[in-house]
Amino acid sequence: MADFSWYIRSPLERALVAGRYGAPGEAGVSLTEIRNFDLVQVMARRGKAAETVNAAKARFGVGAPETPEAVDTTDATLIWSGPDQFLVLSRGGGQRMETLARVFAGLASLSDQSHARALISVSGDKARTMLAKVSSIDLHPEMFPVGTAAATSIDHTSVTLWRGKNRQDGQAVFNLLVFATFAESLWHTMLDSAAEYGVTIAHSEELA
């Protein structure tokens, strides 16, 4: 039998080259890949939606989102991903499958997505202008305030998009979860769209 050597690496490991890209001058867009997160999909079983929301409330102190929004708790972010379903995004290992399986036992079906998605954080002066080129969703602050989430498509690729807390300098932050195998393609699309504004590319282990 072949000997496999498994090791964890980012789906953007090849595509992401940290540094400056595109137009010179002050960068209008920051593209940051967030690495090493835990992500669990929770889907309520038939007739168990309300109980699932309550189980989340008992665990996290806030109910699971029932409309397209992302809710921050002390050690996780609960992101709506469709009717009766949401994602639990965290880091540090406190909200992994084995823990959440007990929380939602009998109520919801869980699926570990930690290594199945890439998480990209988009911010900067021109972040919204850049995203407007590739997304059909109105991301104006009045329509898409902090905490709003959307299951949508960008460049024909399904993404979970939500607005995180503003950066310390007040700039809006848009977070995108994309299927790992589509991450590279989406990354290039966003890089091309952002090039005219100048881009700062980085990766981080801090959840925005």
Next chain:
Amino acid sequence: MRIVCPFCGERELGEFTYLGDAKPQRPPADAGEDAVYDYVYLRDNIAGVMSEHWYHGGGCRAWLKVTRNTLTHEISAVEPAAGAGSAKVGA
């Protein structure tokens, strides 16, 4: 054309996939060959208001029942298809 998904809000057509007529009901097991043939193959070609199934695959992945006028593309109602989400609808 845009469809107002009851879960996501107004979205562009590209996020949806069309299935077809939402009217046909699966006949009971003893209904006979003709009824099954009708259910599987025969469709009305409606010029006017029609009930259709659409799939929001590029979004929340819910099946929807859309009432659409095939002549004008005017959509008069959108609701979750049977079994699609038991959570509160609307907002």
